[in-house]
Amino acid sequence: MKTRRVFLQRAGISAVALAMPTLNPLLAMTKSADPLKNYAQTLRVAIMGLGSYGTRVAEAIQSCTRTKLVGVISGTPSKVVEWREKYGIPEKNCYNYENFDAIKDNPDIDAVYVITPNALHKDQVIRVAKAGKHAICEKPMAVNAADGQAMVDACKEAGVHLLIGYRMHFEPNTLEVVRMRKEGELGEIRFFQGLSGFVIGDPTQWRLDPELSGGGAMMDIGIYSINGARYMVGEEPIWVTAQEVKTDPVKFKEGVDETITFQLGFPSGAVASCLSTYNMNYLDRFYLNxxxxxxxxxxxxxxxxxxxxxxxxxxxxxIVTHQTVQMDEMAAIIFDGKEAEVPVNGAEGVKDMKIIDAIFKAIKTGGKVDLTFG
Incomplete structure (x- = not known):
C-alpha cells in the first residue's frame, strides 16, 4: 500500500483538510442546506449491483453528509434507466459489467461499491482497482481467503483503498459494548455466543447456488457471528471446530450449507459458540460474558x-441508519486517513474468510483446525 502521505498527495487533499476534525458518526444524521459543502472532499460512489441491498445503500446515501451516489453498474438496462431517473445520475456515469473498466477515464467517480453475488467479488474488485478507483466490497469479500488476499494485493498494487461493508463496525450500541470491553468494564472475557439465522425463501435465488454464493447460510448470515466474535472478544481465534446439519438436501444441495454450529478458541482462553442457519427464524443475538x-x-x-x-x-x-453512517465514515477513512474503531479494511475481510475456510475444513475432517493470522 502506498504511504498515507503519497496517497493524500495523489488524492489532492490539502493541509487544511488534514487539520479538520475526524468525522463523528452521528453527523451523518444531521442535515444542512447543502451538507456536501461541509467537507473538503466528497466521496463520489458508483454502486455495482442494483438489487435489494444496493437499493438500501442508495437510499441511505441520500442522507449522507459527504458521500454522493454518482454512478451505477448493472447488467439490467431497465434498472439503469430507473436509477438514472430516481437519483439524477448522468448517462455518462452508467455502465454494464462488460464495459465498466472505462471508469478509469471518468474523473467523476472516486469509488465503486460492489454489491453482487459473492463469487463475482474477486474479479470485479480487481477490475475496479486496475481502473484506479477505490473499492468498497460487500461481505463476505470473496468465496475463500485466497481470493480475498488476491483482492487485497490488487488494491495495494493500484494504490487504492479496499474497504469491506461491515456496517456494524459503525453502529453506536455495538461500539458502546466494544468500548466497555476495551476499558475493562466487563473484566476478563470468558465467553461469546452468536446466533445468526433466518428461514430463506426462494429456492432459485443466487444465495442457494454454490457457484455464485460459495456456500449457504455461512456465507450470508453466519459471517456476522464470525466477525462479531472477533470484535466482541477482542482477539483473533486460534482454533475452530464445527458441525453441519442438513434437513433438506433438495433445497440445500451439495455445497450449500443449511445449519452449522461452530466453536472458536482464543489465546486468552475465551471461547465462542455460534450458530449459522437458513432454517430457523428469530436468530439475531449476541451475548458476551x-x-x-x-x-x-x-x-x-x-x-x-x-x-x-x-x-x-x-x-x-x-439509533442510526447503518449504511448512512458507514458511507460517511468510509469517506473519512479514504480522504482523511481516519482509522475505524473496528477495522473495515481488506485485511479484516481476509481474516473472516480464513475462519470460514477453517470451518468448512473442520466439518469435513471432524477435527479441530488451527488458525494463524499473518
Missing part, C-alpha cells in the same frame, strides 16, 4: 434498531 459483567444484544446485526442491555442497564446509544 466477562469476569465483571456481561452484554446482550438482540437484535444484534439486523438493519435496526439494534437493542441490548448490559449488567449496567439498557444500551441507549442513538
Amino acid at each position: 466477562g469476569s465483571k459483567g456481561w452484554a446482550e444484544m438482540q437484535p444484534s446485526t439486523g438493519y435496526g434498531p439494534i437493542k441490548g442491555t448490559t449488567h449496567k442497564g439498557p444500551l441507549t446509544e442513538p
Whole structure:
C-alpha cells in the first residue's frame, strides 16, 4: 500500500483538510442546506449491483453528509434507466459489467461499491482497482481467503483503498459494548455466543447456488457471528471446530450449507459458540460474558434498531441508519486517513474468510483446525 502521505498527495487533499476534525458518526444524521459543502472532499460512489441491498445503500446515501451516489453498474438496462431517473445520475456515469473498466477515464467517480453475488467479488474488485478507483466490497469479500488476499494485493498494487461493508463496525450500541470491553468494564472475557439465522425463501435465488454464493447460510448470515466474535472478544481465534446439519438436501444441495454450529478458541482462553442457519427464524443475538459483567444484544446485526442491555442497564446509544453512517465514515477513512474503531479494511475481510475456510475444513475432517493470522 502506498504511504498515507503519497496517497493524500495523489488524492489532492490539502493541509487544511488534514487539520479538520475526524468525522463523528452521528453527523451523518444531521442535515444542512447543502451538507456536501461541509467537507473538503466528497466521496463520489458508483454502486455495482442494483438489487435489494444496493437499493438500501442508495437510499441511505441520500442522507449522507459527504458521500454522493454518482454512478451505477448493472447488467439490467431497465434498472439503469430507473436509477438514472430516481437519483439524477448522468448517462455518462452508467455502465454494464462488460464495459465498466472505462471508469478509469471518468474523473467523476472516486469509488465503486460492489454489491453482487459473492463469487463475482474477486474479479470485479480487481477490475475496479486496475481502473484506479477505490473499492468498497460487500461481505463476505470473496468465496475463500485466497481470493480475498488476491483482492487485497490488487488494491495495494493500484494504490487504492479496499474497504469491506461491515456496517456494524459503525453502529453506536455495538461500539458502546466494544468500548466497555476495551476499558475493562466487563473484566476478563470468558465467553461469546452468536446466533445468526433466518428461514430463506426462494429456492432459485443466487444465495442457494454454490457457484455464485460459495456456500449457504455461512456465507450470508453466519459471517456476522464470525466477525462479531472477533470484535466482541477482542482477539483473533486460534482454533475452530464445527458441525453441519442438513434437513433438506433438495433445497440445500451439495455445497450449500443449511445449519452449522461452530466453536472458536482464543489465546486468552475465551471461547465462542455460534450458530449459522437458513432454517430457523428469530436468530439475531449476541451475548458476551466477562469476569465483571456481561452484554446482550438482540437484535444484534439486523438493519435496526439494534437493542441490548448490559449488567449496567439498557444500551441507549442513538439509533442510526447503518449504511448512512458507514458511507460517511468510509469517506473519512479514504480522504482523511481516519482509522475505524473496528477495522473495515481488506485485511479484516481476509481474516473472516480464513475462519470460514477453517470451518468448512473442520466439518469435513471432524477435527479441530488451527488458525494463524499473518
